[in-house]
Amino acid sequence: MANVLVVAEFADGKVKKTTHSAVTFARTAAAALGGSYSILVLGSSAGMAVDELAKLGAAKVLVAEDASLGNYLAETYAPTVAEVAKDYAVVVAAASGFGKDLLPRVAGALAAGYAADITEVLSSGGTLQYKRPMFAGNAFGICVIDSAVQVVTVRQSAFAPAEPTGAVSPSEKVGIAPSGKAAGRVEWVKYEQVKNERPELAEAKVVVAGGRALKEQFYELLDPLADALGAAIGASRAACDNGYCAPDLQVGQTGKVVAPGLYFAIGISGAIQHLAGMKSSKVIVSVNKDGDAPIFQISDYGLVGDLFKVVPELTEKLRAIKAG
Amino acid sequence: MKILVALKRVADPDNANKVKIPADGSKVDTAGLEWKPNPFDDYALETALRLTEDGKSNKVRKGEVVVVSFGPKEVETTLRSALATGADRAIRVECTDEQLDGFLVARALAKLVETEKPDVVMLGKQAVDGDSNQVGQILAELLDWPQAAFAATLREESAGLLVGREVDGGVLEIRVSFPAVVTVDLRIVAPRSVYSTATDAAFKYNDGVRFAPLPAIMQARKKPLDTKSLAELTTEKPRIRYVRYEAPPARKAGTKVVDVDALLDKLKNEAKAL
Ligand SMILES: Cc1cc2nc3c(=O)[nH]c(=O)nc-3n(C[C@H](O)[C@H](O)[C@H](O)COP(=O)(O)OP(=O)(O)OC[C@H]3O[C@@H](n4cnc5c(N)ncnc54)[C@H](O)[C@@H]3O)c2cc1C
């Protein structure tokens, strides 16, 4: 049976947008394999996700609902995912914090190969080939996975979110597989959410990103600019490390990967690790006082200047444009 | 506490934009680039050292740090420098990068764990050449141990670790009991990220990783470095096979604009991005 299983990301009663990107992958992969795709959702209230997931064209929506799946932990989720996955050719989730934590563990349970963060799926004589960035996006490798089940995570920005098909998929309950000893030796303590009313970084059409140069004025300067643009805020590692902004804003090789229509790099030098997370943006604008900063080499529009003057002026003028 | 640290050496990550792909796409050519330890593995070693000492008097190890690397003879340079930095013992598993994938490294590490019996296996969250991001999580499953992946803070407790993990949207705190697998994220080497039970809560580390003092580099030559063959640990084949490589689409530098008005004009009329 050459079918594809999507592991949905579901939290606080909501299906995450990441799942829709994984479904887009599944449509292509299932078509290439001549099979179908199903969606598995796990959680203590997973049933709540069924209506939304059933619209995405899956052969089935599989629901693993159990109190033991209250707060996500790889140790408690992996056994059930692995058990269900045994009947599929490919298991996929988005390369979010969730997918990158859980799916390699699932691969371990299945003695399967795992390819992370893939940006394209190709098919050659019925075999799936996966394209994935390596060396901070400076090379792409095209790989095949030689195991009965193939496990992958997909880069959200490379797969447009799947739209509803108009049909409604049937749903089915699945049992919880027994956890190993590991589950008894890990305890979920607490989650401190960073308040964020802005669009999700990975999904925003416009991203305003700030670097070390913004110092303590990071939000003071970027909030109004992001408001004027309806943008998400991102950051370089240096801005995160220095505590100028929340760590989950980091864009780059080891942070979030974004590909918005418009990306502003403000006071960011353009280290390769940063470029790895934003190089695929459609239009890149950078503001930097150093005319030789590497960021200019990949920017469509570069403005050499002091951001402390440029950003307020830009914000003012954008507001004026918006006001008509 | 006994910690096994997995160290990989990679082609200089800061020059990764100099990697070349030959026209036939047969490989990634890193010729001319220097070998460096994977930065996350440097962080893993620093983390292991912090967990096995009193920060104030860090010459004495409270426990043992064993470093392991899979690779050809040259990786011994990486292992020696880890010994100089403070690790007690090193193991090199003879193989080439082509013989490995994430699953095999995890399988072989699991086998080593049987004899080494560490309380913690400490790894980087990803190797920045392959960006594969998997060995720690696979290993944890193979061992049936808890996994603390992408750890940004660690507090040693009596029989385990309190771990702060940077996840999408915030920080998740979990507690794992020994033995456990930890993979470290960037901010693990911030001044207040890691505390052993011996280190005073008021103590502040220097930011980043420590460097080996000169005499330690000499002494490190006398520390034990064992070699094993890959076949002693696993005879399986890699599951991931690369069929070809491609260069990323090139991105050209655009234009410099003179001021904000010029920028807005371009964004509106040329890029149609506003
Ligand atoms: C393992 C590893 C992983 C990493 N992962 C990431 C990652 O995912 N994302 C990431 O971003 N980085 C990452 N980095 C860090 C990366 O190498 C750089 O150190 C970092 O991106 C630099 O941030 P920055 O551009 O804000 O700071 P800097 O490099 O210090 O640049 C600041 C810039 O601001 C400009 N500037 C200063 N004052 C002004 C002013 N008044 N007006 C205008 N411009 C001004 C300067 O000219 C300079 O170009 C990683 C590093 C390592 C080792």
Ligand SMILES: Nc1ncnc2c1ncn2[C@@H]1O[C@H](COP(=O)(O)O)[C@@H](O)[C@H]1O
């Ligand atoms: N060849 C290797 N030798 C030693 N450790 C490795 C090797 N490959 C991977 N690792 C460890 O596994 C971590 C994650 O690597 P990866 O899953 O390949 O991105 C690295 O940061 C290392 O700690």
